[in-house]
Amino acid sequence: MHIEKLIKMANDIADFFNSESDKEIAAEGVKKHILRSWDPRMRKAIIKHINDNGEGLSPLAAQAVKKLQSIEINGF
DSSP states (O other), X not given: OOHHHHHHHHHHHHHHHTTXXXXXXXXXXXXXXXXXXXXXXXXXXXXXHHXXXXXXXXXXXXXXXXXXXXXXXXXX
16 A cells, blocks of 8 residues: 555544544544554554654644554554
């Protein structure tokens, strides 16, 4: 899957959760959705993208991917 598609998907998920006033809770929601719905290759690709430059990710999507990265590093 192309990174542009993953960026769009992550941003769309973040848009859904963005109505939550507490952005920490919103980022957790995005992270959990990605963990449940994306296969490991997709998660690795978006984590690689955030480490490269994260271009195109909304602030909330980027925050969620950074949270996701800490989980993936620990092997969950």
